[in-house]
């Protein structure tokens with residue numbers, strides 16, 4: 001059955017740049033390039049990209065091989081989108097909110113403050129019209145997007161100042177990029193963006209008062225516990241940061257149903273594997289931070305969280321005004337969020353709240 005496939009050599013996708021493209025290597029076989037926004041084999045994101053490549057190779061019995069490039073190897077981290085759009089590379093593995101400069105709509109396919117959690121996001125993308133909208137936005141750039149994982153609800157961040165009320169954000173120097181950063185700015189914070197390496201030294205020197213990164217797993221490895229007093233929970237700003245495999249659309253459209261299915265299935269598998277890996281490692285790393293490093297966990301006060309919500313609604317509405325397609329995506333996303341919250345309230349939300357009350361009694365020392 002596998003040998004019935006037609007030769008794919010004439011299909012473009014990566015054509016045009018010698019050595020980087022994807023010419024047929026032999027009858028029915030091809031090598032594709034995948035550029036990523038992570039260091040090669042970066043735990044979580046980078047290792048997932050490698051698993052997608054391995055999985056597609058196995059499912060196609062070796063006919064399709066995918067060479068994975070770490071950030072900067074073929075193109076810099078944030079140029080992967082342009083590389084695939086132009087056909088310089090065949091696929092990118094990244095998070096689409098990095099490309100909000102291309103369209104503000106991309107925020108909604110990654111994560112936005114007060115947005116969907118992972119099961120809700122999967123429901124929207126797979127069943128609630130999200131994929132169709134994502135296809136529409138990305139087709140404009142010659143890209144076919146696939147959901148391929150997310151790292152769940154992020155932490156509120158590392159602080160050297162206590163947060164007791166929304167007033168405490170006035171003048172606070174806080175590393176938080178994107179839409180979340182804009183929300184904090186509306187509360188009077190001085191928000192900054194900087195790469196991981198600079199966050200540590202900036203917290204240490206007092207150049208910033210607070211910083212968010214991801215969650216216990218990633219944050220532990222960066223050592224923030226050594227330079228910040230409090231670790232606040234939960235984050236409002238990234239409830240389900242998703243990963244995307246974006247494939248050059250000309251290449252994608254030229255693949256037959258078998259090969260399209262292999263890529264789509266590899267992504268679907270990772271969409272479960274990545275959250276499981278983050279959940280497990282976050283659980284272990286949180287234990288290490290608290291038990292071994294004495295990190296002080298603090299809950300973000302309810303009125304502060306509410307203030308985040310009020311500003312988020314304003315910022316998201318402004319985002320929707322950017323252009324027609326962003327408005328369309330915003331309306332679908334927000335109406336889905338408002339509808340699904342009614343189910344989440346009586347299912348996951350209520351169950352987890354009640355289980356926690358019981359466990360706190362049961363596990364009391």
Ligand code: CA
Nearest residue numbers: 212213214238
């Ligand atoms: Ca983050």
